[in-house]
Amino acid sequence: MGPRILILARGYLGSHMSAPGIRATAQARVLAEHVPGAQVTLAGPNEDFEQPADGAYRVTRWSARNLLQLTAAHDVVISSMLPPHIAIFYPWKRYVVDLFSQYAMEWMEVGMQHYEGRHRDAWAERTRAVLGMQLTLADFILTCNERQRDSYIGMMTSLGLISPRVYEADPTLRRYIDSAPHGIRPEPPVPGKRVLRGVRPGFGENDRIILWNGGIIQWYDPATLIEALRLLNRDDVKLLFLGASYPGIRELGKGVRFQDAKAIAARNGQLNRTVFFxxxxxxHDEAKQYVLEADISVCTYFDNMETRYSHRTRFVDLIWGELPFICTHGDVLAEEVAQEGWGLVVPEGDAPALARAIAKLLDDRELYARCRANLAAARPRLQWRETLKPLIRFCMETGEPISPKWERLPGLAQRLTAYTARRAVFNLFDRKLKQRSERLEAAEKKERLRQERLARFAGGGSAK
Incomplete structure (x- = not known):
């Protein structure tokens, strides 16, 4: 009998998945196939999912009501954010936190978009508290790249988690925290039915298609891409922004960047002519057809700390589909694009340079073919069964974790308390913001009704 493994997905499962759900589903598949005797349960926050056809693992819904019951029934619990409630099983369970983003920096960007003043400060304090709790609760930690791993090791050191005992047991710390990059789809990239040319209005048979593969969040820079297309001034080049509202993630979606991008395209006369949203x-299944039909992909963003530590999961489907792409410099995958020859890298905010890169990648057939060949060569090492080897190894181990639980227990108690307090403070600000928004909405509605009454009265007077 192998280990009973529970994967708690923090994003939606099923057909409309974003990166958290895709990653959790891949983990379920790989662990079921590569950990001998493993009984794997994949749990998500939504109900509209299907069981795998081959029955390799079980899919269920998790909520606050059944979380403790699910945890009690399993030996290993994996999540990109471990719920604090399961800490009551800390002495007996093996916990894995999958920190596939540098959340301190990512959530700093989210806070800048959604909150102000002390509310934003409370968000930042809550972020620090939850990360400290996650790192202390986990027996094993995954990241998506080596930069992320280095940053989290620094945080772990400051929390006192890298003790002499831990370092002596493994000076590399790979048995405590390791990198597991986002993998690619297992199926080969075979084109299917068309979804753009001759199907979607505005896309002709001979058009060259640029795909922005994903949503538009605070840290992305669609404005530079739209300006580059204006400079390029080619009616045969069409850009599609694929995705807006993230499934099951309230903080992400049609925010300031998305609205600004649409406004810029409309002002330039590009909206629904050369730029589409x-x-x-x-x-998830249909998205691959867009990748396979596009000519190239472009993703532009800002050169900041979020970028430095990021691992752009939207690039992974481009590698799978052997679709050459252009990106901004600054992150790990941008370095690989330049080193591996997957496409072109441009400076932040440089629309003329981006316009030249787009023209080159679209029109230089020799460069294009070389990029496609390089992408095809990268596909084997990015299969999920390869990238998740550190997780497979941990789940197959039966001994005590490299960081003794008793050594982390005092810090865990302290950090659970700190997280509870920081969350309460943040929620208080959230409630006040909601109440203020409701009052403003009520006042605006009242004013609209007053204006409508005045308009009707004036219209009646004129009629007389």
Whole structure:
């Protein structure tokens, strides 16, 4: 009998998945196939999912009501954010936190978009508290790249988690924290039915298609791309922004960047002529058809700390589909694009340079073919069964974790208390913001009704 493994997905499962759900589903598949005797349960926050056809693992819904019951029934619990409630099983369970983003920096960007003043400060304090709690609760930690791993090791050191005992047991710390990059789809990239040319209004048979593969969040820079297309001034080049509202993630979606991008395209006369927006979220299965039909992909963003530590999971489907792409410099995958020859890298905010890169990648057939060949060569090492080897190894181990639980227990108690307090403070600010918004909305509605009454009265007077 192998280990009973529970994967708690923090994003939606099923057809309309974003990166958290895709990653959790891949983990379930790989662990079921590569950990001998493993009984794997994949749990998500939504109900509209299907069981795998081959029955390799079980899919269920998790909520506050059944979380403790699910945890009690399993030996290993894996999540990108471990719920604090399961700490009551800390002495007996093996916990894995999958920190596939540098959340301190990512959530700093989210806070800048959604909160102000002391509310934003409370958000930042809550972020620090939850990360400290996650790192202390976990027996094993995954990241998506080596930069992320280095940053989290620094945080772990400051929390006192890298003790002499831990370092003596493994000076590399790979048995405590390791990198597991986002993998690619297992199926080969075979084109299917068309979804753009001759199907979607505005896309002709001979058009060259640029795909922005994903949503538009605070840290992305669509304005530079739209300006580059204006400078390029080619009616045969069409850009599609694929995705807007993230499924099951309230903080992400149609925010300031998305609205600004649409406004810029409209002002330039590009909207629905050369620049198009997908307003919803395309299903995971259908998204691959957009990748396979596009000529190139472009993703532009800002050179900041979020970028430095990021691992752009939207690039992974481009590698799978052997679709050459252009990106901004600054992150790990941008370095790989330059080193591996997957496409071109441009400076932040440089629209003329981006316009030249787009023209080159679209029109230089020799460069294009070379990029496609390089992408095809990268596909084997990015299969999920390869990238998740550190997680497979941990789940197959039966001994005590490299960081003794008793050594982390005092810090865990302290950090659980700190997180509870910081969350309460943040929620208080959230409630006040909601109440203020409701009052403003009520006042605006009252004023609209007053104006409507005045308009009707004036219209009646004129009629007389």
């Amino acid at each position: 997908e307003e919803g979220w395309v299903s």
